[in-house]
Amino acid sequence: MANAGQIVAALRDIGSTKDLTPDEVHDLLKDGILAGLMRIHGPNVDAEIAIDESTGEFDIVVLRRVVAEVEDPSSEISLEEARWDDPGFEVGDIMEVPVDFAQFGRNAVMAMKQRIVQRVREGERQRIRDEFEDRVGELLSGEVQQTERGKMVVMLNLARDADAIIPWKEQNPRERFRQGDPIRAVLKKVDETPKGPRLILSRADPLFVSALFKLEVPEIYQEIVEIKRIAREVGGRTKIAVSSRDESIDPVGACVGMKGSRVQAVVSELGGERIDIVPWHPETEVFARRALAPARVSRVVSNPERQVITAIVDEDQLSLAIGRNGQNVRLASQLIGWQIDLYGSREWLEKGPEFSLFGERDEDQYETADFPLAELELPATTLAALNAAGYNTFLQIIDLETQDFLRVEGLTEADAERLLSLIDQLTVVEGEAPAEEAAADGDEAPGDDVDGGVEAESDESAGDEPAESEG
Incomplete structure (x- = not known):
């Protein structure tokens, strides 16, 4: 068994690895020794523990109150027993009993170790919580550690012990990452789990686009240029509205950069997703004109x-205003926060203002399709148990773990395994799919390439002059 000096030296090594101060190391050691004493004497034991900085040795003294009748042996001693050691003891006195660390048995040492490990883990969790709870919206970089059931586990560069994941619905369905690939994502939120804080990252949230522009555009980082609103359809197109606090700085030009260098860097990180940058305006009508660029x-x-x-x-502008599958007008509507009814000039004259060219919005082709669990081939009892627990659609269960399913009343371990296997089948994509999809997209819409995103800026700027004069 290791002696006291070796234990102190080992704890100091742990302290240097975990960035603990000497005082924190001493607190850990004292707490661990107290846990060992509890295993020997009982849960209410009281003790004084002193650590010698120079030698690494420590003195342990158990304190026991002298009483006429013992009710708690862990903290009390009878008057009769105390007087065997010193006849001068009276009821109410405190008896000091020195304890040699060599008296610690295997159970006491194990209790000491468990307490120290628990305290170290709690400290790490609190450190991660303190470090990241105020960093929501920041861009984090790391490495894909593994992919399981669609979600990616990420090892962050600056916090390798943090539990960080990118759930399936926070990924771009047109991107594929493999184990070991470098990756960047935005911190969307910090979830609390039984194992500690879990960082939820995203590459699909508009926050990701905002964080990328903040990285590439110094004026945004310095808060001279502000991103007012973002509307995004993941993997397809994004519209952002920007404004400037300094009248001498063009917010759109600042975001585009020299020869489009800044926006190109963002487009590249987004896998070729088209980006339209429009100047924000407080008047909705003017803003709507710009948003339809x-x-x-x-x-x-x-x-x-x-x-x-x-x-x-x-009429010659109608297809541009609509966009592919209605994407342009749909994003413009999201950007301004109002419904947009769009008409060609001929349609307007023929049908009149009561006729709307668009009905209900179709499901976004780039979003992950969701569907009711009832469409899966599940036993009736399993489906009923999931519905009773509030799980009604596939996306609601896609990120659940085995223990999550076992918490659902009525589900067995076999049910959990069956559900996880089913999720695997529905989320795994063949490795060749991305290339085929990219080729298909290129054949279908050659205009939606990286250059298209930059060209939209110049088109928008040219079309902005009438809006300025009208506003």
Whole structure:
């Protein structure tokens, strides 16, 4: 068994590894010794522990109150027994009993070790919690450690012991990462789990785009240029509205950079996702004109009560205003926060203002499709148990672990394994799929490449002059 000096030396090594101060190491040691004494004497034992800095030795003295009748042997001693040691003891006195560390048996040493390990883990968890709880929205970099059931486990460069994951629904479905690949993502939130804080990262949230621009554009980092709003369809297109606190600085030009260098860096990180940058305006009608760029809008009429914008464009601008599968007008609507009813000039004249060109929005082609659990081939009892626990769709269970399923009343371990296997089947994608998808996308829409995102800026800027003059 290791002596006291060896234990102190080992704890100092742990302290240097875990960035603990000498005082914190001493507190750990004292707490561990107290746990060992509890295993020997009982849960209410009281002791004084002194550590010699020079030798690493420590003195342990157990304190026991002298009483007429013992009720708690761990902290009390009878008057009769105390007087065997010193006849001068009276009821109420404190008897000091020296303890040699060599008297610690295997059980006491194990209790001491467990307490120290527990305290170290709690300290690490609290450190991670303190470090990251105020960093939501920041860009973090790391390495893909593993991929399981669609979610990615990430080892962060600056906090390798932190539990960080990118859930399936926070990933770009057009990207594929393998174990060992470097990765960047934005911190979306910090979840509390039984094992400590878990960092939820995202590459699909608009915060990711904002964090990338903050990294690439010094004016945004210095808060001269502000990103007012972001509308994003992951893997397809993003619109951002920016404004400047300094009238001498063009916010759109600052984000685009010389020859598009800044926005190109962001587009590259997003895997070629197209980016439209428009100047923000407090007046909704002017803002709507700009949000529909690169299309030029002939006329805008607003209905503040219903929060509806009616936009009329020339026939040659209609396809630009709509975008592929209605993407441009849909993102513009999200960006301004109002519904946009879009008409071609001919349609407007023929149908009148009561006719809307668009009905309900279709499901975003780039979003992960969700569906009811009832569509899966699940036993009726399993489905009923999941529904009773509030799980009704596939995306609600996609990130659950075995222990999460076992907490659901009515589910067995076999049910949990069956569900995990089913999730694996529905989330695993073949390695060749990304290349095929990229080729298919390139054949279908050659205009939606990286250059397209930059071209949108110049088109938007050219179309902005009428908006300025009208505003």
